[in-house]
Structures are given as structure tokens and as C-alpha cells.
Amino acid sequence: MKSKELSETIEINQQTPTKTILNPWQPFWAEQKEFDLKSGKYLKIWHGPQHPGVTGNMALELTLQGDVVVDCKTHVGYLHRGFEKLMERRKFIQCFPIVCRICVPEPDYNEYLFAAAVEELAGIQVPERGQWIRTLVLEMIRLASLTMGLGGQAGAFGLVPVGQWGVAHRDFILDLFEELTGGRIYHMYIIPGGVRQDFPDDEFPHRVELVLQKLEKLILDIEKLMFNNAVFKARTKGLGKIPAEWVELFGITGTNARAAGVPIDVRKDNPYLVYEQLDFEMILGSASDVYERSLLRKEEILNSINLIRQIFKKMPNKGEVRIKLPNVLHWKVPAGETYVRAETSRGEMGYYMVTDGSEYPRRVHVRGASYTHAMALLEQLAVGVSIADVAGLMVSLQTCPPEIER
Amino acid sequence: MEDILNRLDQKFYVQARYVQRPNLAFVTLKKNVAVQAITYLRDVEGFRHLVMISAVDYIEQNMFQLTYILHNYQLHSDIAVRVELDRENPVMDSLHHLWAAAQVYQREIKEMFGIDFPGSPRVDEPMILEGWDNIPPMRKEFDTKKYSEETYFPREGRASCDPVKIMEKKLYRVEAEVKYEIKRVVRDNRNKSADAN
Numbered sequence: 001m002k003s004k005e006l007s008e009t010i011e012i013n014q015q016t017p018t019k020t021i022l023n024p025w026q027p028f029w030a031e032q033k034e035f036d037l038k039s040g041k042y043l044k045i046w047h048g049p050q051h052p053g054v055t056g057n058m059a060l061e062l063t064l065q066g067d068v069v070v071d072c073k074t075h076v077g078y079l080h081r082g083f084e085k086l087m088e089r090r091k092f093i094q095c096f097p098i099v100c101r102i103c104v105p106e107p108d109y110n111e112y113l114f115a116a117a118v119e120e121l122a123g124i125q126v127p128e129r130g131q132w133i134r135t136l137v138l139e140m141i142r143l144a145s146l147t148m149g150l151g152g153q154a155g156a157f158g159l160v161p162v163g164q165w166g167v168a169h170r171d172f173i174l175d176l177f178e179e180l181t182g183g184r185i186y187h188m189y190i191i192p193g194g195v196r197q198d199f200p201d202d203e204f205p206h207r208v209e210l211v212l213q214k215l216e217k218l219i220l221d222i223e224k225l226m227f228n229n230a231v232f233k234a235r236t237k238g239l240g241k242i243p244a245e246w247v248e249l250f251g252i253t254g255t256n257a258r259a260a261g262v263p264i265d266v267r268k269d270n271p272y273l274v275y276e277q278l279d280f281e282m283i284l285g286s287a288s289d290v291y292e293r294s295l296l297r298k299e300e301i302l303n304s305i306n307l308i309r310q311i312f313k314k315m316p317n318k319g320e321v322r323i324k325l326p327n328v329l330h331w332k333v334p335a336g337e338t339y340v341r342a343e344t345s346r347g348e349m350g351y352y353m354v355t356d357g358s359e360y361p362r363r364v365h366v367r368g369a370s371y372t373h374a375m376a377l378l379e380q381l382a383v384g385v386s387i388a389d390v391a392g393l394m395v396s397l398q399t400c401p402p403e404i405e406r
Numbered sequence: 407m408e409d410i411l412n413r414l415d416q417k418f419y420v421q422a423r424y425v426q427r428p429n430l431a432f433v434t435l436k437k438n439v440a441v442q443a444i445t446y447l448r449d450v451e452g453f454r455h456l457v458m459i460s461a462v463d464y465i466e467q468n469m470f471q472l473t474y475i476l477h478n479y480q481l482h483s484d485i486a487v488r489v490e491l492d493r494e495n496p497v498m499d500s501l502h503h504l505w506a507a508a509q510v511y512q513r514e515i516k517e518m519f520g521i522d523f524p525g526s527p528r529v530d531e532p533m534i535l536e537g538w539d540n541i542p543p544m545r546k547e548f549d550t551k552k553y554s555e556e557t558y559f560p561r562e563g564r565a566s567c568d569p570v571k572i573m574e575k576k577l578y579r580v581e582a583e584v585k586y587e588i589k590r591v592v593r594d595n596r597n598k599s600a601d602a603n
Contacts, residue, residue: 029506030527077534085543085550120427248454251507269482270429338426339457339475339484352473354462365460365473372507380506405534 029249029380033071035063042070047390049078056104056401058374060394064387072382074375080405087364092118092192093328095361100186102366103403105145108137109344110351110366111190116272116340117353117364118192122333130194130322132315135273136308137180137189138342140208143304144173145345146297147215149398153294154226156392157235162226169218172211179204192331194322205312212305219301227295236291240381240393244288250380251372254347255296256397260288266343278310290396297398300345332359346370346398368403375404407431407483410451418443429483440489441499444474448504453478453485459501459511461519465546468493470521474501491521500526518544 035042048059057078063071083102087095099114100107112134119126126134151166174184179200181187189196199205226232242252244260257264265282267275283299285292325331335357341350347369354363378397385393411423411431422434435443447453453476462471474487491498500523501508512523513533520542523529532538541548566572574582 025503025525027503027506030502030509032527077532077536080534082543082550085548088546089550246506249506251456251505264479269479336426337432337473337486339430339486341457348457350457350475352458352460352475363460363462365458367458367475371458372510375510376506 029376033063035071037063041065045387047387048075051391051394056399058394058399058401058404060378060382060390062382062387062390067387069382069385069387069390072379074379076375076401076404079402083406084364084366087361089360091329091359092331092333092361095364096188096191097186099366100188101402102406103344103349103368103400104185105148105400106141106344106346107186108141108190109342109349111188112138113340113342113349113351114353114364115190115192116342117338117351118333120338120340121336121353121355122192122331124193124323124325126194127320127323129198129316129319131273132311133195133198133321134190135275135278136311136315137187137195138273139304139307139311140173140176142345143215143301143308144170146301146304147173147218149345149395150222150226150294150297150301152395153290153297153392154222154232156395157232159226159229159232162222165218165221169215172214176204176208176211179207191322193325194320196322198321208308208312212308215301215305219298222298227291227298233291235389236294236392236396237287237289239290239385239389240396242288242377242381246377246380250377252347252377254343254345254369254398255293255300256347256373258283259285259293259296261286264348266341266348270341272340272342274311277314278307280307280310290392293396297345330359332357333361341367344369346400346403347373349403366403366406368400368406370398370400370403373397374399374401407481410485413451414443414447417446429481430486431484432486432488434488434490437489437491437498440472440474440487441501444476444487444501445504447476447485447487451478452480455479456501456505456507457484459508459515461515461521461544463493463519463544463546465493470496470519472498472515472521496521498523500524500529502526518542520545 037044043064045062045064046059047062049057051058059075061073061075062069083098086098090098095114096111099110102110147166148170151163155163177187178184181189242256242260244262246252247257247260247262253264261284263282263284268282280303283296283303285296333355335355337354339350339352341348349369350367352365352367353361356362374397378394381393382390407425407428411420411433414420414433418435418439420433420435423431425431455477457475457477460473462473464471470491470493472489472491475484476487477484489498498521500512502512509526509528512526513529513531515521516523516529517533517535535543540553
């Protein structure tokens with residue numbers, strides 16, 4: 001709270017010498033601020049590339065006045081591996097070990113979207129049980145990512161136990177993934193035409209249910225320790241407010257947009273897989289600060305648990321999980337262009353794929369939700385925030401730096 | 407979707423269009439009307455969400471294709487605006503005044519494809535590749551394998567676990583030698599013919 005008052009006084013001081021420029025080609029986000037670093041009033045520090053909480057490396061170049069940020073520039077490039085370029089010289093099936101590494105906490109969305117783009121261009125139909133299992137996998141990984149993200153959010157504000165609970169409970173979900181897919185972090189489970197294999201045995205849904213119950217208990221604990229915590233409330237309420245009119249301007253999606261009261265959810269708007277047959281509500285907030293966003297993510301966890309239970313109830317018991325396709329190394333996808341999207345825990349993720357009838361994709365562009373959140377938005381949001389709160393602010397946008405640079 | 411495309415065609419002359427699925431259409435526009443058309447789509451037709459900007463390198467046709475995907479939250483549908491640029495002098499008008507997110511995409515495309523967006527803020531700053539002095543890496547003529555072979559070298563003392571290599575060493579020495587000799591001759595001939603061209 002104190003830092004906010006200080007920032008307001010700083011803004012007033014700055015506004016007096018400069019005059020407002022009303023140039024449509026020079027909007028507020030395009031302004032270049034210049035600071036006289038030699039005057040001794042300002043201090044420039046690098047916040048990162050290693051951070052508590054953010055999965056991946058990203059640096060913020062902060063200009064400080066006292067302990068308040070007056071300018072912020074995001075620097076990425078620590079994780080660039082050129083995936084989009086590498087995919088251009090690999091066959092479609094060889095891309096799967098690459099795409100899942102684009103976002104570490106939520107690899108399955110990349111696999112699903114890549115597979116969905118190939119399926120749409122090649123005209124492949126996925127059998128019904130395959131679609132249900134895909135939805136299950138996507139909801140489970142959303143649950144894992146949200147649990148860890150919530151823990152990271154608490155950890156950034158000094159509530160380290162919640163962070164450790166989050167990571168520990170994510171591990172239970174990863175164990176389930178190991179049973180289902182054979183891999184813990186990267187699964188390469190969803191392939192064009194369906195999923196690789198069926199459930200390991202009939203008891204699998206029961207074991208998932210046990211983990212869901214554990215998570216529900218965890219949420220009760222987190223509510224006590226995190227959301228009813230006076231320190232957490234004092235530090236996060238009013239921090240990092242995103243105005244609702246910024247949502248379209250900055251391309252904000254997912255929980256960050258819903259916390260501002262803007263009803264955007266790809267699962268509702270453009271239903272993919274079997275989301276039309278599932279019964280759930282879009283969770284909306286209004287305050288749009290860090291507290292509201294964490295609260296929304298907690299609700300999303302409960303929503304995901306509900307969805308997983310529904311999936312087990314509604315999914316067909318028997319059936320093919322994948323259709324028979326020709327030799328994977330000789331696929332030729334017809335020429336075309338498409339864009340497919342899905343709702344990750346961070347926001348809208350999409351794959352833009354261009355093929356030219358050969359065995360290799362011509363171009364794959366990955367639209368990650370963090371791209372605009374961490375690059376354009378964070379630079380505006382961080383201004384006026386105390387240096388101690390910058391880490392928490394970064395985590396509250398659910399940034400995933402590997403998604404930015406691919 | 408058809409109505410919107412027809413209205414767009416009347417105003418800005420759509421060169422080519424094709425509807426991929428009921429809620430996704432691709433339109434090709436001329437370079438000089440593209441920003442006007444995108445502004446029209448944003449302000450009049452309600453395509454207010456800029457999903458992404460991307461570029462595709464068509465080296466055979468000597469052009470770059472820029473793709474702007476716009477999303478309409480009311481109709482839940484997308485329009486992808488494609489603009490074809492000359493590969494020799496790729497310059498495109500900037501969109502940074504319409505969306506704050508656009509400047510980041512433009513910065514990346516400038517770096518990865520070398521397509522210039524004059525007037526876009528911080529467009530010349532390196533975003534991902536600091537100190538890069540080669541051609542823009544996402545262009546088709548940039549060979550990643552050749553670059554990594556020239557730039558990086560295998561660590562000394564690394565043993566290969568490749569079963570093919572081990573079998574060649576242990577059992578099929580002569581055959582492997584012949585195989586590599588043939589490969590070498592073929593490669594030399596190819597290089598010679600490439601030099602001659």
C-alpha cells in the first residue's frame with residue numbers, strides 16, 4: 001500500500017515537465033521513457049534471469065526510484081532453441097518430442113494442438129473414446145499446472161509451505177501420468193488419430209479419484225493459509241490491476257482476462273474435443289488484481305476436478321482410442337493452412353500450421369498465452385510497483401518463458 | 407462469415423479467399439490496403455482481438471507471406487489476413503498503434519525473418535538473438551544443421567552409443583569403409599557441381 005502512494009507522487013512529479021502527446025501513432029504503450037541515470041536519482045537493476053516461481057528464465061531490466069519501479073523492459077532469449085525452425089526439417093511424427101518441450105508445466109496442450117492441426121489438414125477423424133481420453137489428459141495437466149502455479153504464487157509472497165504442497169501434489173498427478181502414458185513430465189501421448197494407448201487397467205479412474213480427493217483437501221488448507229492470510233491479502237489486493245479495456249489491446253486471454261470480468265474462455269466460445277458435452281460455468285472475477293487472479297485459479301482447480309469426474313462418468317467404456325493410420329514416417333499432409341486453439345491454464349494457446357503437401361511442415365507458429373502477457377503487458381504493469389512485489393506480479397500472470405521464444 | 411468477406415471485398419478488393427472451416431477464413435490483401443483493412447475489421451466488424459502475427463517464407467516464389475489472425479469475440483470466428491511481400495526488400499506498415507501486443511510480434515519477425523516495420527517501437531532491438539551476425543534464422547535458406555556443424559564442435563572424449571557405429575567398428579569394418587568412401591565421392595561430386603553452378 002505504501003509503495004502505491006509513493007508511486008503516485010512520483011507520477012505527479014514526472015507529469016509536470018512533459019506535455020501530453022496526442023499522436024495516434026504514439027500511444028502510451030509505444031512511449032520510450034528516458035532516465036538520467038547519472039543524476040543519482042535512479043538505479044538500474046536486472047531482475048532475473050533466475051526467478052523464484054516462474055518456470056523458465058526471463059530477465060526484467062528495471063529502473064528504480066527508491067524501491068519503486070519506474071520503467072521495466074522484458075528480456076527473453078535464455079531458452080531459445082528454435083523449435084519452429086527445427087520442425088521445418090522434421091517429419092510430422094518427429095515433431096512430437098519437440099512440441100511438448102515448448103511449455104514444461106503443460107506439455108499436453110502442445111501435443112494436442114499439433115495433432116489437431118495435422119488432423120484438420122489431413123481430414124482425420126478421432127474416435128470418440130480417443131477424444132474423451134484427450135480431454136481427460138488436458139484437464140489433468142491443467143490441474144497439475146494450476147496447482148504448481150498457485151504454489152508459486154504463494155511462494156513469491158513468502159508463503160513457502162504452499163509452494164511445497166503445490167509441487168508435492170503436482171507429483172501425485174505426474175504419477176498418474178506415468179501410469180497412463182509412461183512419462184512423467186513429457187508424455188508424447190496424444191498423436192494424430194487419437195491417443196497412443198488405452199487406460200492401463202479398470203482401476204485407473206479409482207486411483208485418479210483418490211488424487212482428486214487429496215487435492216480437494218489441499219485446497220481447504222490453502223484457503224486457510226493463503227487466502228485468509230492477512231499479509232498475503234495486504235500485499236496482493238490492489239497490486240497489478242489490469243483494466244478491462246486493456247484485454248483486447250494487449251491480447252490478454254485466460255484467467256488474466258476473466259479476472260478483469262471479461263468473459264473469454266475458448267472451452268466455451270469455440271468448444272473443442274468434448275467440452276460441449278461437459279457441464280461447467282465460466283468463472284469470472286472483477287477486481288483484476290493479483291489476489292483475484294489467485295482466487296480464480298483456485299476456483300479453476302475445483303472446476304478441473306469437477307470436469308475430470310464428469311469425464312469419467314460420461315465417457316464411453318469401450319471403443320477404439322486411435323484410428324489406424326499408414327506408416328508414420330511416410331505421412332504426406334495435403335497443402336493448406338490452419339489455426340487451432342485451446343484454453344490452457346495461462347490463456348489461449350494456438351498453433352498456426354502451413355503445409356505444402358510434402359512430408360515436412362512448411363511453417364509452424366506457436367501462439368503462447370505468455371507471449372503478450374510477459375512481453376507487452378508486464379512492461380506496463382510493473383511501473384509503480386515496489387521491487388519486492390515484482391516477482392509476485394510476474395507469477396500472477398502465469399508466465400511460461402519457453403513459450404515466448406520457442 | 408460470407409457477408410463479412412463480401413463487405414471486405416467491396417471495400418478493399420480481396421485478391422483470394424478461402425474458408426478453412428465455418429469460423430476461420432483466409433483472405434489475401436494487397437500490401438498497401440492491409441493496415442486499412444485490418445483497422446476496418448477491428449473497428450467496424452468487431453474483430454478486436456489480435457491473435458498473432460506470423461510470417462511464412464515462400465522461397466520458391468520469392469516472397470514472404472505475413473499472416474495476421476484476428477478474432478471476433480461475439481461471432482467466435484477468425485479472419486486471417488495474408489499479405490504477400492517481396493523477398494528482396496521486405497517492408498510492411500506497422501500495426502503498433504492498433505494493438506499494444508503487435509509491437510512484440512513485429513520485433514520478433516524483424517529479427518527472425520528480416521521483415522522491417524518502420525516506426526514500430528524498439529523494432530531494431532534484438533529480442534532473442536543477441537549479437538547475431540548471420541542472415542535471419544527463420545528464412546528458408548538458413549541451414550540450421552550446417553550452422554551448428556560450423557559453430558559447435560563435439561566435446562572431446564565422447565563415446566558414441568549408436569548401435570550402427572558399434573556394429574560397423576566390430577563386425578563390418580570393410581563394408582563401412584566402402585560405404586563411407588562412396589558417400590564421400592558422392593558429396594565431393596555434389597560440391598563440385600554446386601561450385602560449377
